Amino acid sequence: MIRLAKIGINKARTEGVLSLFRDGRREILGRGYERGLNSFPSISQRIIRLHTDIRCGFTDADPFKVIEVSPDEITHVSELSPNLYGCVCQGNWDRKGGSFKKKNQTYEAIRSYLFDDDPSLLREHYKSKLMHPRGRPWGHNSIETFDDRLQEIQTLHNSINSDGYLSQQELMDRDQSSTDNLNNEPVPTELNEVTVDIGRNGEMLWTNFGAHRLSIAKLLDVDSIPVVVAARHLGWQKKRWILANLTDQKETTSSLAEYTTHPDLHDLLVEK
Numbered sequence: 001m002i003r004l005a006k007i008g009i010n011k012a013r014t015e016g017v018l019s020l021f022r023d024g025r026r027e028i029l030g031r032g033y034e035r036g037l038n039s040f041p042s043i044s045q046r047i048i049r050l051h052t053d054i055r056c057g058f059t060d061a062d063p064f065k066v067i068e069v070s071p072d073e074i075t076h077v078s079e080l081s082p083n084l085y086g087c088v089c090q091g092n093w094d095r096k097g098g099s100f101k102k103k104n105q106t107y108e109a110i111r112s113y114l115f116d117d118d119p120s121l122l123r124e125h126y127k128s129k130l131m132h133p134r135g136r137p138w139g140h141n142s143i144e145t146f147d148d149r150l151q152e153i154q155t156l157h158n159s160i161n162s163d164g165y166l167s168q169q170e171l172m173d174r175d176q177s178s179t180d181n182l183n184n185e186p187v188p189t190e191l192n193e194v195t196v197d198i199g200r201n202g203e204m205l206w207t208n209f210g211a212h213r214l215s216i217a218k219l220l221d222v223d224s225i226p227v228v229v230a231a232r233h234l235g236w237q238k239k240r241w242i243l244a245n246l247t248d249q250k251e252t253t254s255s256l257a258e259y260t261t262h263p264d265l266h267d268l269l270v271e272k
Contacts, residue, residue: 057088059232060244064191066167067263068224069204071217077103078197078205083187084231094199094233106211111219114157119150139184157216165217167226168192185209193228200235202262207231229264236264243268 063086077097080089101107105128109121126146129137140149159166168190171179176189183189187209194210194217206214207230217225232240239256243265260269 057234057237058086059088059237060240061086061229061232061264061267065229065264065267066193066226067229067266069196069227069263070224071214071222074100074194074196074204074206074214074227076100076203076205078199078207078231080197080207080231083195083208084197085228087231088234088237089231090234094197094203094205097205100206100214104206104211104215107215107218110153110212110215113150113153114216114219122150122153136184153212153216156212157220160213160216160222161220165213165222165225191228193226195228195230197231198229198233198236198264200233202236202239202259202264232264240265240268 077100079093079096097103105121105125109125112118112121123146126137126140126149127143130141130143138149138152140146166174168179168183172189180189183192185192192209194214195207196204197207199205204227209228214225239259242256259265
């Protein structure tokens with residue numbers, strides 16, 4: 001699965017996301033996987049939603065782009081799921097997600113454990129994940145290993161506190177085997193960063209991956225962290241298109257001037 005994911009990533013970067021989607025769709029349908037989707041309604045619904053969103057188009061940026069942002073800028077969550085890498089989506093998904101700290105149980109649970117020495121919220125969070133039909137939270141499959149999970153969180157906290165926040169690539173350069181073993185997400189390790197979608201006005205909205213790392217980064221007042229950008233709102237993508245089509249970067253319109261320091265626009269504003 002990871003090997004196929006890496007092939008897909010390379011194809012998206014060299015030939016574009018649209019090419020990846022079309023060829024991938026043909027491959028899936030050619031193997032007859034669509035017959036099995038009727039047995040898995042939740043998967044079918046996600047694929048239908050993916051088809052609907054994809055009609056909006058694709059970004060001009062690297063579909064697996066990594067940018068540096070302040071953890072404090074990620075205050076809310078995205079309503080898109082699963083991660084729609086490279087997609088440009090319409091709708092109000094960027095306004096309905098709610099606060100990261102309030103909607104996601106992880107932040108308060110980690111804060112209580114690390115600063116109040118109270119693991120009760122983390123235990124409830126852990127148990128809720130185990131109750132999922134395919135629940136193997138962070139590679140664990142039993143409440144008996146909860147103490148191991150607490151140690152992992154403490155180790156992560158200590159590492160960020162002493163060594164700073166390192167990207168997955170930096171961790172892989174240090175010890176690829178250990179870093180790969182800690183990757184519990186269905187993506188290649190180098191993409192297992194905190195993941196965000198970008199709202200219509202450039203809002204960084206947390207989505208799916210890296211809630212524990214983001215929470216600890218917030219609690220430790222880390223200046224910046226690497227994040228992978230998955231989807232963009234059409235309203236934001238239009239701003240990228242406008243900037244990309246300027247013949248002179250100094251001609252940036254007044255309506256876009258406030259966004260020129262946004263990390264997702266750096267690739268368009270770098271001096272040639």
